[in-house]
Amino acid sequence: MSQPVRVEFVIYQKAIPVEFQTYLSIEHRAVLKQMPDFYACVGALIQGKPAGVALIHLPVLDTKRTAKLLDISIDQALRRQGIGRALMNQLCLLLRKAGVHELTVEYMMSEINQPKLSAFFQACGFDLSVPGIHVYSSSLQVPSEFPWVRSLSLPDSFTTRPFYSISPEEREQIQGGLGEWYPSILDPFAEEELIDKSRSVFLRHNGEIVGWLIFEHFDDKTILCKTMFVRTPFQRMARGVALMAEASRRLSMDPVYSELVFFVEAENQPMVKFIKKHVCSPHLKEEILWRSQKTLH
Numbered sequence: 001m002s003q004p005v006r007v008e009f010v011i012y013q014k015a016i017p018v019e020f021q022t023y024l025s026i027e028h029r030a031v032l033k034q035m036p037d038f039y040a041c042v043g044a045l046i047q048g049k050p051a052g053v054a055l056i057h058l059p060v061l062d063t064k065r066t067a068k069l070l071d072i073s074i075d076q077a078l079r080r081q082g083i084g085r086a087l088m089n090q091l092c093l094l095l096r097k098a099g100v101h102e103l104t105v106e107y108m109m110s111e112i113n114q115p116k117l118s119a120f121f122q123a124c125g126f127d128l129s130v131p132g133i134h135v136y137s138s139s140l141q142v143p144s145e146f147p148w149v150r151s152l153s154l155p156d157s158f159t160t161r162p163f164y165s166i167s168p169e170e171r172e173q174i175q176g177g178l179g180e181w182y183p184s185i186l187d188p189f190a191e192e193e194l195i196d197k198s199r200s201v202f203l204r205h206n207g208e209i210v211g212w213l214i215f216e217h218f219d220d221k222t223i224l225c226k227t228m229f230v231r232t233p234f235q236r237m238a239r240g241v242a243l244m245a246e247a248s249r250r251l252s253m254d255p256v257y258s259e260l261v262f263f264v265e266a267e268n269q270p271m272v273k274f275i276k277k278h279v280c281s282p283h284l285k286e287e288i289l290w291r292s293q294k295t296l297h
Contacts (some may be wrong), residue, residue: 005046005081009090012041016053023053023073042094044074044087051075052083054091059100067095069105088124096296104293106132108188114290126292133289136275140223140260142246142283147215152245153240154203160246163188163200163214170209185265186229188212199223199251203230203243210234214246218261224253225262241274263289 012020015037020043021029032039038060044052052074059065069091074084093101105126108116118129143149154160166174171189178187188202196215203211211230218224225247230240251260264271266288 005078005083007047007051007083008048009087010043010045011094012043013037013039014045016041016055017050020053023050023075024055024071028055028071039070042087042091042196044083044090046078046083051078052087054087056091056095059215062103065099065101067100069103076134084120085124092125092294100296102293102295105292106289106291108135108289109289110287114288118290118292120288121292124294126294129286129290129292131264132165132291133265134272134275135261135263135287135289136279136284137222137261138219138253138284139257140254140258143260143279144252144280145281146248146279148241148278149245149248152242154239154246157206158239158242159204160201160243161165161204161211163195163197163212163272166202166209171214174209180230182229186227188214188227188229190227191216195226196223199254201243201247203239205234211240211243213243218259219256222259222261223254223257225260 014037016032016035020041021032024032038058040056040127042054042056043050053072054069057068057070057072057220059067072084072087074087103126105121107117114129121129176190178184184190188200194216196217199215201213203213210232212227213225214227216224216226228240228244230243234240251257264275266272270277
């Protein structure tokens, strides 16, 4: 009968040795060039050699004392030996001792590939993973294939103008509606310094602002559609869909960008259903940001 694998653990802050960094995603490796004070890492060792790593974001002035699991990875050759669960158990033990009450995790996966990772987190005591955000990406040419993009247009009483055209009075009016006729997650002025103010537009009905479509630079060839909103009376008239159609036609001829990324909150079920029914193409890639949490007793 084989002996159980003996795993040792080590904690790192300020810096993580390169041999552990190789297990992390490229995204996190970039951040760790100057590791923030609120990051910590637990490494797993077998016979003195790195076997896996977990990276966490520690609570910062958080009354709930919630930590976030950013990444966890085990050496490919050492998987299915319980090392991942042992590493997670050690991480949770250390967090409990530090007074942390909850550990959350978010990870990106397609629905097809997600069950295995969800089963791992459940085995480690996490709640069942649930969709948080649907993330879609494609060429800017793909939306022009959809019949509704080719046919839908806004009535003459509606106009679109660039973000930079907004007046101080209009800005004040919109800011006054925050939390009343639109939620904070759809705030058109959030992280305003990142907004592409020439491609982003405000939608006006008879001169009054009733919606917006906000874009940001994502990378050299990709633009991110960050926020789309139309006031409630006009949602039932499909004005939001017409606004997307108009923007899609315009972006298909964009001289700078060739790719598009957009996302839909999972709780926005009407839009999720619309995407599944009317935005379908083999060239449209869909991934889901899954969320789960574990209470640390």
